Amino acid sequence: MAEYWSTLDVDLHLSVDPASGRRVGLEQALREAVRDGRLAAGTRLPSTRTLAVELGLARGTVSAAYDQLVAEGQLVAVRGSGTRVAEAAARGAAGAAGAAGAAERGSPRAAPATAPAHPTTPALSIAPLGSGGESVNRPGGAQARPFALSLRPGTPDLSHFPRAAWLRASRRALNAAPNDVFGYGDPRGRVELRRALAEYLGRARGVLADPERIVIVSGAVQGLALLGQVLGGVVAMEDPYIPLFHDVVRANGAQVLPLPVDDDGARVDLLSGRRYRDVEAAIVTPSHQYPIGSTLHPARRQALVEWARDDRRLIVEDDYDGEFRYDRQPVGAVQGMAPDRTVYLGTASKTLGPGIRLAWMVLPEHLIGPVTEAKLYADHQSEALGQVTLAEFITSHDYDRHVRAARLRYRRRRDLLAERLHTRAGRPAAGFALGGIAAGLHALVRLEPAGMSEEEVLRRAAEFDLELEGLGGLWHTPNAFASSGARPQGIVVGFGSPTEAAYPRALDALVRTLSWR
Known part of the structure; x- marks a missing residue:
């Protein structure tokens, strides 16, 4: 049976520049991933055999790149434990990221990173999310009768929900959980899950995700509802897209303009036109557009990032099924290109099931406070036991498997x-x-x-x-x-x-x- 990258070891998203040569390009990609924090301290890397299959390289090329980074102190290789990111290298990356975050927090538009202890303004209402057994992620609404x-x-x-593995993870998580897991907690979500997601998203999706910038929500619908409340103004959304998502954003205070889609993804060139001059955020699905199925062209990705940076606008990246790419390594998240201008929205609904009711937002620094406050007013916090179970499921690599x-x-x-x-x-x-x-x-x-x-x-x-x-x-x-x-x-x-x-x-x-x- 042929070996496919999709069936081997842990996922690792890397973008290797062939112009630099295969070995040198791989070394540079690994250094960059460690330096910008996508690969956190202690992160286990795929075996040389697995990464060679994934990237289409010779195993000796990967071994030479690993050896070079071990010599530089970026990686450590321990017999029986594989190759991991060195603690010292990750500490240096964290220090650089902290300096950049401090600069962002010092900007006039920055907001406090935590919600107020005693909120003084009323919560904005969030539109109903459906009734009965209807799935809120089902486009087009419920049918009049059941079909065979x-x-x-x-x-x-x-x-195919992994019942046995989930049960084992739940038992381990509950045995290790502190007592406060059963009480009121941080509106951003359990720190165990935010840490696990920061490591996983950086490794598998190329997302720059510090745990302090992650907010756990009950699904993509709630994430968009909170953003609608915080952003207001005019928002561009892909056309066609999920009608419920249009309605949720509108119901929570934003005006929505349709953004056409073709076989190269969203028509981001139109955002510079007169019709979209008041748009403050664009909600897009770059990895796999729903429902057309196109992937945002690299030139359009770059144009989207430049549009967001030029006038301090926002990209909202809905990465609803980014793990499922079949013919080559998944396309990395746009968020990795512009973490200061992108809200990354991910979910367990497609990998595990919508009944888990867990999704996550990775936020730019200036939105952490406003979104956390909106989450506090909406429902205080997402359910905690599922969060610690998912954290254990991810850190044990059961999620990867x-x-x-x-x-x-x-x-x-x-x-x-x-x-x-x-x-x-x-x-x-x-x-x-x-x-x-x-x-x-x-x-x-x-x-x-x-x-x-x-x-x-x-x-x-x-x-x-x-x-x-x-x-x-x-x-x-x-x-x-x-x-x-x-x-x-x-x-x-x-x-x-x-x-x-x-x-x-x-x-x-x-x-x-x-x-x-």
Whole structure:
């Protein structure tokens, strides 16, 4: 069986510059990751064999780079324990980061880093997050009746939740937890989880995440609600996107402008235009746009960062499924390019399940105080026992193991989806194109004008008792079945949500749905 980077060891995100040479480029990338704090003291690095597979390098090249950094004191190699980041190197990085943070806190726009002990202003209300069994992350709202089969996006396969490993982590966490875990705590969240996330996000997603800059929230919905309260003003959001997210931001005090998306991601060039001159923040999904599935082009990433820095605007990066990339190492977070101008929003909803109700924001220095205060007024703090369990789950590397297994499972499902839709009912596929499959838990079936309409596909799917999501309901101004051709039509297929047993039957129904009569 071929070795895939996605199934080996712990995740480590590195961007190696080939212009410097392979060994020198790897050394520079590792030094930079230690220096800027993405690799914290004691962080275990992948084995030389694993990293060589991930980066497409010779194992000897990786060994030579490790040896050089060990000689410099950046890394330490202990027999039986692998290679880790040296304490002294990390202390130097922390000192540099602290100096930069002090400079930021000294700016006129900086805010206090902790919430006031006795709040004197009333909390702004947060819009209801849904009712009954409806998932708040499910785009487009609940269907009128249950379906026997579903390829609707929004959740992972919940039957694969790691129950045994989670239970072990919970027992370890509770045995080690101090008594105050059962009392009121810091609105930012348990320090155990914030520390674990700082290490994991720096290593796996390229995020510059000091624990003091992390706020734990109950989901992406609450994160956006808090930001809507704190930011106010005008916010740009990708179009199409999740309608609930538009509504949450609006309900909490911000005006929303749609930002078009194409195959290279959000049209960040438009942000410099007259229509967007009052925009103070842009909410984007750079790693895997929902629902189009595109990845933000490197040139657009750079343009987005420059736009934010030029006028002290803000990027809100929704990294909802950044761990799931199948054909190469995941694209790093934009936050690593501009941590002082980016809010990084991550969640356990896609890796573990939305029922965990844990997500996190990595904030610029000047937003820590306002967001912490808004969190205090909203619900004081997120549930603590789940936080310490997730912290133990991450630090024990059970989280890495679970993500790697899930990544392999979903890649196989992605491959099967592409294979089945390559031919329909024994005939070459026609009338649609499959896109957005390099990453994530969903794909976009683009419907061609000469083929079936979106309305007809959804109607036929219902005849086969199959639940699907149409692209039309995800625009800022819904236009599900427009005949004008101004907007593309398509079906968003969630290949992550069915159980292993149900997935082949759901694909059979999808093939029949897309087959001509």
